[in-house]
Amino acid sequence: MSKGSILILGARSDIGKAVAHRFAALGYSIQLAARNAGSLEPDKADIKVRHNVDVDLFEFDALDLDSHQAFATGLPVLPDVIVCAVGMLGDQAADEKDEMAACKVMRSNYEGPASIFSVFANLFEKRDSGTLVGISSVAGERGRAANYVYGSAKAGFTAYLSGLRNRLAAKGVHVITVLPGFVATQMTEGLDLPQKLTAEPEEVAAAIEKAVGKGSNVIYVRRIWQLIMMIIRNIPEAVFKRMSI
Amino acid sequence: MKLSGWGRYPVCETEVQFPRTQEAVSAALREGPAIARGNGRSYGDTALGAPNTLDMRHFNRMISFDDATGTLTAEAGVLLADVISSFLPRGWFPAVTPGTKFVTLGGMIAADVHGKNHHRDGSFRQFVDWIDLMDETGEVLRCSRTQNAELFDWTLGGMGLTGVILRTAIRLRRVETGWISQTTLPAPNLDAAIDLIESNLDALYSVAWIDCLATGSDTGRSLVMLGEHALLAELGKDQSAHPFGTEAKRSLSVPIDFPAFSLNRYSIRAFNSLYYWNGGRKSGESLVHWNGYFYPLDAILAWNRIYGRRGFCQFQCALPLETSAKGLKALLTETSNAGLGSFLAVLKRFGEQSGQFSFPMPGYTLALDFPMGRYTEDLLKRLDDITIENGGRFYLAKDARMSAATFARSDDRVRNFKHMRRDAGLDHRFQSHQSKRLEL
Ligand SMILES: Cc1cc2nc3c(=O)[nH]c(=O)nc-3n(C[C@H](O)[C@H](O)[C@H](O)COP(=O)(O)OP(=O)(O)OC[C@H]3O[C@@H](n4cnc5c(N)ncnc54)[C@H](O)[C@@H]3O)c2cc1C
Ligand SMILES: NC(=O)c1ccc[n+]([C@@H]2O[C@H](COP(=O)([O-])OP(=O)(O)OC[C@H]3O[C@@H](n4cnc5c(N)ncnc54)[C@H](OP(=O)(O)O)[C@@H]3O)[C@@H](O)[C@H]2O)c1
Numbered sequence: 001m002s003k004g005s006i007l008i009l010g011a012r013s014d015i016g017k018a019v020a021h022r023f024a025a026l027g028y029s030i031q032l033a034a035r036n037a038g039s040l041e042p043d044k045a046d047i048k049v050r051h052n053v054d055v056d057l058f059e060f061d062a063l064d065l066d067s068h069q070a071f072a073t074g075l076p077v078l079p080d081v082i083v084c085a086v087g088m089l090g091d092q093a094a095d096e097k098d099e100m101a102a103c104k105v106m107r108s109n110y111e112g113p114a115s116i117f118s119v120f121a122n123l124f125e126k127r128d129s130g131t132l133v134g135i136s137s138v139a140g141e142r143g144r145a146a147n148y149v150y151g152s153a154k155a156g157f158t159a160y161l162s163g164l165r166n167r168l169a170a171k172g173v174h175v176i177t178v179l180p181g182f183v184a185t186q187m188t189e190g191l192d193l194p195q196k197l198t199a200e201p202e203e204v205a206a207a208i209e210k211a212v213g214k215g216s217n218v219i220y221v222r223r224i225w226q227l228i229m230m231i232i233r234n235i236p237e238a239v240f241k242r243m244s245i
Numbered sequence: 246m247k248l249s250g251w252g253r254y255p256v257c258e259t260e261v262q263f264p265r266t267q268e269a270v271s272a273a274l275r276e277g278p279a280i281a282r283g284n285g286r287s288y289g290d291t292a293l294g295a296p297n298t299l300d301m302r303h304f305n306r307m308i309s310f311d312d313a314t315g316t317l318t319a320e321a322g323v324l325l326a327d328v329i330s331s332f333l334p335r336g337w338f339p340a341v342t343p344g345t346k347f348v349t350l351g352g353m354i355a356a357d358v359h360g361k362n363h364h365r366d367g368s369f370r371q372f373v374d375w376i377d378l379m380d381e382t383g384e385v386l387r388c389s390r391t392q393n394a395e396l397f398d399w400t401l402g403g404m405g406l407t408g409v410i411l412r413t414a415i416r417l418r419r420v421e422t423g424w425i426s427q428t429t430l431p432a433p434n435l436d437a438a439i440d441l442i443e444s445n446l447d448a449l450y451s452v453a454w455i456d457c458l459a460t461g462s463d464t465g466r467s468l469v470m471l472g473e474h475a476l477l478a479e480l481g482k483d484q485s486a487h488p489f490g491t492e493a494k495r496s497l498s499v500p501i502d503f504p505a506f507s508l509n510r511y512s513i514r515a516f517n518s519l520y521y522w523n524g525g526r527k528s529g530e531s532l533v534h535w536n537g538y539f540y541p542l543d544a545i546l547a548w549n550r551i552y553g554r555r556g557f558c559q560f561q562c563a564l565p566l567e568t569s570a571k572g573l574k575a576l577l578t579e580t581s582n583a584g585l586g587s588f589l590a591v592l593k594r595f596g597e598q599s600g601q602f603s604f605p606m607p608g609y610t611l612a613l614d615f616p617m618g619r620y621t622e623d624l625l626k627r628l629d630d631i632t633i634e635n636g637g638r639f640y641l642a643k644d645a646r647m648s649a650a651t652f653a654r655s656d657d658r659v660r661n662f663k664h665m666r667r668d669a670g671l672d673h674r675f676q677s678h679q680s681k682r683l684e685l
Pocket of ligand 2: 060087138
């Protein structure tokens with residue numbers, strides 16, 4: 001007996017996998033969508049063995065915009081919850097010298113995720129139900145020299161999610177914006193992250209489960225980040241531009 | 246980076262990698278001597294690579310489960326806690342479990358862990374069908390009782406020194422419920438405790454908690470706890486509603502270091518007496534939740550921090566049956582004379598010895614822990630000597646400081662292990678701080 005279904009976009013992501021396990025434990029059937037989806041066979045088996053739920057794999061590329069309509073309508077069932085974990089950190093220094101590389105980061109974090117959510121938003125609207133969970137980032141709260149290429153795209157995605165939530169609020173469709181601070185994943189492996197500020201992927205997954213249950217709008221995962229970002233947002237630009245943070 | 250085991254002593258410099266694929270493991274092995282690491286629940290330096298450590302926790306996927314035989318095939322980094330949460334609700338429990346569920350399958354195999362049922366079932370190896378082991382050349386070998394049988398035998402109990410375990414198939418135990426029917430028997434001294442254990446060898450689980458500060462004729466004053474998996478028919482109304490016990494809550498973490506002096510002989514004495522008298526009053530039959538029964542310490546996450554910054558050391562030896570009573574008495578007397586305290590003193594009965602290098606031998610095993618302090622090493626050396634005088638040996642999963650000479654004296658099998666490592670060219674490929682210290 002299935003409790004519902006959840007689709008993870010960018011399912012090879014560590015956060016995405018943790019979310020899949022979390023919802024599988026609740027009895028959800030799982031749809032994993034990723035590039036080169038076949039490589040997720042071991043994860044499919046893992047989720048099935050652990051949680052005794054159905055798991056299906058789908059090929060999905062967030063940058064292949066032309067495929068998005070067909071991808072969404074081609075799913076065997078329209079899921080109840082969709083989590084977009086697609087993202088690309090890029091290399092800021094390299095992106096400053098190579099605008100094509102920079103554009104790829106921007107498109108991967110904003111254009112692709114927003115495009116696929118546009119398609120699903122309409123399908124959910126027609127059905128009068130569904131929850132869209134977009135994983136954006138605190139990096140989008142204010143552009144910093146250290147990662148503004150990535151940050152600007154996340155800012156775009158955050159604004160997009162906010163607008164979508166506003167549009168669909170009266171339509172039974174809910175939109176959640178997730179703004180994790182640091183998370184220990186492949187994306188950040190090898191970076192020297194402060195332990196107290198760094199969440200595990202399972203923590204992000206637990207926060208998402210709770211947010212879906214409660215119908216929260218914007219979540220930060222570790223509370224401290226809400227405070228940190230409030231401070232960062234409020235530093236006057238004249239001071240901020242000379243800072244290195 | 247700086248890394249330690251669960252005892253937080255010693256802290257060693259090692260290069261840690263977090264491979265996600267088989268290729269990444271073999272690439273890492275080409276970079277220099279390394280050791281695999283599971284969830285870091287061994288106490289000392291056995292999972293600290295010299296120089297490289299391969300943290301195997303990304304190998305955490307289950308592959309298949311056969312509900313007819315209870316056989317689980319999984320990657321080596323899967324946590325025992327996850328095995329329980331997936332399969333206990335379906336009526337399966339680990340056939341052998343250590344006193345914490347936060348261990349990986351790889352770590353359990355490498356240490357060939359024992360549980361409270363060793364006298365009946367033997368160690369974890371009895372329930373391992375096969376392993377896939379990456380050897381020093383990066384080749385993956387399926388090892389079992391019929392295939393690469395010798396390597397299989399050395400690897401179970403080989404503390405990571407024969408290669409990197411990638412996958413395994415293990416058998417679980419069928420249970421009707423997640424409850425344990427426990428019988429608690431107070432024993433006024435060591436002889437009484439041994440008598441109680443010997444006369445209850447048919448109990449599936451048996452263990453004694455010793456108040457190791459009791460002295461004189463009270464030495465070895467303890468609670469003997471016997472257990473069986475409860476049958477459905479034995480559950481009360483409340484428990485029948487959740488025959489497997491609801492998910493255990495993670496609670497009560499100990500996030501900051503307690504000052505070392507908070508565990509002096511008085512606080513430990515108070516703790517131990519309380520334990521004895523509490524249990525003494527409750528003696529008799531009771532139904533206990535699996536989590537509290539097998540993993541009492543897991544409820545306090547990071548309890549290793551209560552010993553403070555300097556960390557602590559666990560001493561665990563096994564003594565042959567013939568010398569057990571005498572040897573245990575000497576160990577306990579030495580410990581209580583030193584007055585350095587031991588939060589936990591656990592006594593278990595071991596059954597048959599098996600394997601080439603696994604720790605258990607028929608007799609008794611005693612585990613004590615001590616906060617690291619100025620006099621701790623002196624005491625531990627005296628405990629080493631008593632163990633050797635009585636024909637005993639030491640558990641490498643707990644060891645953090647023994648000398649190579651002591652270890653070699655304790656066990657004739659050490660020489661064979663070294664030869665095997667040298668002949669197979671494993672000795673310069675798989676190295677931990679422990680293997681270097683013990684000259685393995
Ligand atoms: C509270 C507590 C209670 C305990 N009770 C018991 C008990 O009752 N009985 C018992 O036997 N033990 C007990 N232990 C010890 C524990 O079970 C062992 O140390 C076990 O090996 C820890 O597993 P781990 O995954 O944390 O491995 P680690 O501590 O990370 O490593 C332990 C050893 O396994 C090797 N290893 C780990 N993974 C691999 C791999 N993939 N391939 C090859 N080698 C590998 C390491 O090199 C190292 O030598 C207890 C420990 C604690 C903290
Ligand atoms: N880790 C952090 O500190 C952190 C902090 C804040 C926000 N986030 C956000 O959290 C989300 C999940 O990231 P993570 O930390 O779990 O890192 P991750 O493991 O690197 O996950 C990112 C995933 O995005 C996928 N992806 C990238 N481009 C894609 C495309 N065009 N089509 C389909 N999939 C694509 C990647 O797939 P491939 O495997 O195919 O490359 C990868 O699996 C991301 O949106 C990230 O920006 C992370």
